[in-house]
Amino acid sequence: MTDHHQVVKRSLNNSVMTLDRIAAGTGIEGSALNQLANPGGIFVDVNLDLYVADCLNNRVQLFKPGESNGITVAGSTSLNPTIKLSCPRAIVLDAEKYLFIVDISNNRIVGSGLNGFRCLVGCYGVGSQSNQLNRPYGLSFDHSGNMFVTDQRNSRIQVFLLMKDSFVLSFNQPKFCSTATWNSNGITIANRSIVGQYPTAIFVNMNNTIYIANQQNSTIVMWQEESVNPTKIIHGDFTEPNSLFVTSNGDIYIDDGEKNGRVQRWSPETNIFVTVMNVSSSCFGLFVDINDTLYCSMRDHHQVVKRSLNDSVMASNRVAAGTGINGSASNQLYSPIGIFVDVNLDLYVTDCGNDRVQLLQSGESNGIAVADRYLSLNPPLDCPSGIILDAEKYLFIVDQNNNRIVRSDLNGFRCLVGCYGVDSQVNHLNNPSSFSFDRSKNIFFIDQSNHQIQKFQYIEDSCVNNSSAVQTVYASKLTTNSSTYFLDCWESSNYYEAIQVNVHTGGVYTLFSKSNMNTHGAIYKDCFNPSNPYENQLPYGDDRCNPNQFRFRIALETNITYILLVTTWFANITGAFSIFVSGPNHVDLKNIMNNSSAVQTVYASKLTANSSTYFRSCSDSSSYYEAIQVNVHTDGVYTFFSKSSMITEGYIYEERFNPSYPTKNQLSVKPNNCDSPQFTFIIALETSITYILIVTTWAPNITGAFSIFVSGPNHVDLKNISSPSVIEISYSSTVQSEYKLQLTTNSQTYSRDCRQSNYYYETIRVNVVETGYYAVISYSSIDTFGDIYEDDFNPMNPFENLLSQDYRVCSHDDFKFIVYLHTGTKYILVVTTSSPNTTGKFFIETSGPKNITFDPYSKYFVLFCKSSTEN
Numbered sequence: 001m002t003d004h005h006q007v008v009k010r011s012l013n014n015s016v017m018t019l020d021r022i023a024a025g026t027g028i029e030g031s032a033l034n035q036l037a038n039p040g041g042i043f044v045d046v047n048l049d050l051y052v053a054d055c056l057n058n059r060v061q062l063f064k065p066g067e068s069n070g071i072t073v074a075g076s077t078s079l080n081p082t083i084k085l086s087c088p089r090a091i092v093l094d095a096e097k098y099l100f101i102v103d104i105s106n107n108r109i110v111g112s113g114l115n116g117f118r119c120l121v122g123c124y125g126v127g128s129q130s131n132q133l134n135r136p137y138g139l140s141f142d143h144s145g146n147m148f149v150t151d152q153r154n155s156r157i158q159v160f161l162l163m164k165d166s167f168v169l170s171f172n173q174p175k176f177c178s179t180a181t182w183n184s185n186g187i188t189i190a191n192r193s194i195v196g197q198y199p200t201a202i203f204v205n206m207n208n209t210i211y212i213a214n215q216q217n218s219t220i221v222m223w224q225e226e227s228v229n230p231t232k233i234i235h236g237d238f239t240e241p242n243s244l245f246v247t248s249n250g251d252i253y254i255d256d257g258e259k260n261g262r263v264q265r266w267s268p269e270t271n272i273f274v275t276v277m278n279v280s281s282s283c284f285g286l287f288v289d290i291n292d293t294l295y296c297s298m299r300d301h302h303q304v305v306k307r308s309l310n311d312s313v314m315a316s317n318r319v320a321a322g323t324g325i326n327g328s329a330s331n332q333l334y335s336p337i338g339i340f341v342d343v344n345l346d347l348y349v350t351d352c353g354n355d356r357v358q359l360l361q362s363g364e365s366n367g368i369a370v371a372d373r374y375l376s377l378n379p380p381l382d383c384p385s386g387i388i389l390d391a392e393k394y395l396f397i398v399d400q401n402n403n404r405i406v407r408s409d410l411n412g413f414r415c416l417v418g419c420y421g422v423d424s425q426v427n428h429l430n431n432p433s434s435f436s437f438d439r440s441k442n443i444f445f446i447d448q449s450n451h452q453i454q455k456f457q458y459i460e461d462s463c464v465n466n467s468s469a470v471q472t473v474y475a476s477k478l479t480t481n482s483s484t485y486f487l488d489c490w491e492s493s494n495y496y497e498a499i500q501v502n503v504h505t506g507g508v509y510t511l512f513s514k515s516n517m518n519t520h521g522a523i524y525k526d527c528f529n530p531s532n533p534y535e536n537q538l539p540y541g542d543d544r545c546n547p548n549q550f551r552f553r554i555a556l557e558t559n560i561t562y563i564l565l566v567t568t569w570f571a572n573i574t575g576a577f578s579i580f581v582s583g584p585n586h587v588d589l590k591n592i593m594n595n596s597s598a599v600q601t602v603y604a605s606k607l608t609a610n611s612s613t614y615f616r617s618c619s620d621s622s623s624y625y626e627a628i629q630v631n632v633h634t635d636g637v638y639t640f641f642s643k644s645s646m647i648t649e650g651y652i653y654e655e656r657f658n659p660s661y662p663t664k665n666q667l668s669v670k671p672n673n674c675d676s677p678q679f680t681f682i683i684a685l686e687t688s689i690t691y692i693l694i695v696t697t698w699a700p701n702i703t704g705a706f707s708i709f710v711s712g713p714n715h716v717d718l719k720n721i722s723s724p725s726v727i728e729i730s731y732s733s734t735v736q737s738e739y740k741l742q743l744t745t746n747s748q749t750y751s752r753d754c755r756q757s758n759y760y761y762e763t764i765r766v767n768v769v770e771t772g773y774y775a776v777i778s779y780s781s782i783d784t785f786g787d788i789y790e791d792d793f794n795p796m797n798p799f800e801n802l803l804s805q806d807y808r809v810c811s812h813d814d815f816k817f818i819v820y821l822h823t824g825t826k827y828i829l830v831v832t833t834s835s836p837n838t839t840g841k842f843f844i845e846t847s848g849p850k851n852i853t854f855d856p857y858s859k860y861f862v863l864f865c866k867s868s869t870e871n
Contacts, residue, residue: 501556
């Protein structure tokens with residue numbers, strides 16, 4: 001009863017026509033689960049399940065026998081978003097319980113299937129043509145599967161014949177379990193000799209035929225998966241294609257937009273190319289949907305456009321997504337690349353510049369971010385470039401700048417392939433651009449910067465539930481002597497134990513803990529770095545029942561060493577724990593001693609106004625620092641970290657620290673990834689070497705107390721070593737009368753490059769009393785330029801006698817360089833300007849181990865330079 005917002009029923013077996021019983025709805029219009037709003041068509045299946053087309057709520061409700069609350073099975077408010085409806089009017093189920101719905105206000109018929117919902121009839125807008133409807137009202141099927149539709153405002157009944165070979169996807173869209181895993185080592189199936197330099201596009205069809213666009217040779221390369229060599233090479237007049245798409249009839253659509261402004265289609269029947277779309281730039285993504293609409297993502301125009309391939313006239317393209325202006329609003333895109341259109345005609349766009357994936361539901365211009373940089377991924381999403389949905393509409397995304405592929409499932413997002421960094425190793429990717437599945441669920445990748453195609457094999461056993469066949473038990477305890485690290489960059493450290501896991505049989509394993517402590521577990525490939533606890537960490541399916549204990553499922557391989565880390569959620573907690581590992585076979589569990597925090601040395605001091613100073617960077621102000629000599633008694637890996645109310649910085653040097661040259665002798669360390677005001681790093685130290693630890697602050701002129709903690713296999717000796725501030729002596733022409741106050745039009749001139757001869761300059765004699773490194777700095781408003789020469793300066797040849805110097809330009813108006821000077825040697829400092837014909841005052845400041853003195857130095861030359869116009 002539409003006007004009463006209710007469905008009622010009575011048994012026809014009752015001889016007395018008693019009052020009707022309520023089947024659905026309260027009789028009051030509403031959108032609650034027990035309410036309806038102008039219900040239309042109804043359908044009851046053999047299980048007595050009632051389906052109601054709930055028109056004004058734009059949904060289809062399922063009422064189970066005896067239930068008054070309905071379940072939304074179609075419409076935007078369903079538990080798993082299906083398809084957007086506008087006043088569904090009629091509903092029919094087929095033998096497989098798939099839904100067929102009259103979507104009256106959208107003037108169409110939609111249906112569900114294995115791949116979700118899609119439009120079946122009336123998909124080209126309202127009208128009276130044979131493929132259009134106007135306010136359809138009801139539908140029914142005959143025994144042959146043909147569809148009859150009452151086309152109300154066209155005053156007709158339309159029949160739509162069932163096509164025996166109705167829509168078939170041209171690409172593989174597998175269904176996966178949440179623990180699906182791929183071999184971490186890829187197989188190179190094609191190298192540069194086949195795919196050329198920097199390949200960008202790949203497609204694998206339902207028959208496992210592989211298609212590659214070779215940009216270098218302007219060809220399309222095809223081969224069967226089992227073939228070693230290409231089975232067909234198609235030559236065309238396209239240039240630098242960035243994408244391709246293959247339909248189920250074998251037609252190949254290829255980008256030719258960069259120089260020729262078009263998309264071309266190659267047909268296997270005619271063996272010729274024809275233009276099917278005009279575009280204003282390259283298409284970095286191509287897709288043909290189930291209604292034969294062609295989509296092109298124009299990265300450089302921040303837009304996705306489309307046109308129907310059924311139109312006889314190639315008219316202007318329609319906008320599918322983006323405004324054409326880069327931005328991050330819901331209706332904008334920023335360098336879109338990969339695209340995917342599902343059977344509901346929902347468009348998914350990898351919005352590279354915004355680090356997100358946008359979903360634009362059919363007919364909508366505003367997108368929904370279904371993946372972005374705020375996901376629980378480390379590192380976060382960075383320029384997604386490829387997108388595929390599996391059979392259950394979970395996302396598989398190429399995370400280009402992180403050189404990996406990630407996927408979504410019931411437990412969120414996780415990394416699948418390329419999780420171990422970037423290079424040319426078999427388990428690494430380098431600038432991946434697109435990918436495709438074959439029918440065996442293997443992943444094929446364009447490994448762009450390695451100029452190859454990589455295949456990552458699907459592990460069949462990763463979805464087999466064999467996790468309880470054999471169990472291994474391990475017991476231990478965390479004590480105050482256990483190793484420590486920072487979990488999630490907290491200020492207090494956490495005790496942990498690292499356990500090596502050796503697998504004898506590949507498969508899916510379940511690992512869980514039992515303890516009175518609130519335990520946390522993580523598993524790593526090859527090694528665990530306590531200063532960067534996300535490095536080498538493997539993704540896994542969280543399967544915990546007890547929130548205080550960890551439990552997860554993960555596919556493990558026999559040829560890989562794994563590290564299980566057991567720690568606690570809260571800092572400084574100790575206690576006993578047990579680990580249980582269930583899977584297809586026993587595993588070996590062995591405590592591996594990580595001595596990076598077994599013994600701790602503490603050092604406390606403070607930076608004051610009397611502390612040494614240096615220029616940590618090109619800053620006008622100096623920073624206070626303390627130099628601490630580090631003597632090591634046992635070789636090994638040590639962790640250094642600070643605690644202070646100041647924002648501290650820490651650097652370590654071998655043998656000697658030169659405050660005039662703060663990068664010399666500096667050692668590289670493994671820093672932590674914490675956004676913390678304190679420094680933490682890990683480094684391997686040797687007993688035969690003296691080290692210098694420099695403690696300073698991020699900002700200049702900051703003082704305060706600090707503590708240094710050093711953890712490792714043994715105590716270390718930490719000693720404050722006297723290191724006076726770098727001596728800073730000022731030189732100015734105002735002090736020495738014989739030296740000019742400024743560069744004037746009376747100053748000498750020379751040509752720095754024999755092209756222009758009107759650079760004013762001053763020469764200054766530098767007198768050194770102690771050999772060492774010296775910093776020479778200028779301050780001026782005239783953009784000064786400085787060089788230092790040994791023995792003499794010849795303006796006719798400004799490269800003669802020029803010393804090598806480490807330039808550090810702090811601003812465009814200043815020069816600063818560091819140079820090694822010897823006693824007993826004559827040096828000439830030349831001060832000039834970066835631009836000719838410039839005059840003004842300047843100020844020179846030097847820093848070094850001892851005072852140096854300056855004397856004016858004059859020597860006049862007549863300058864002759866060959867004109868640049870002479871031969």
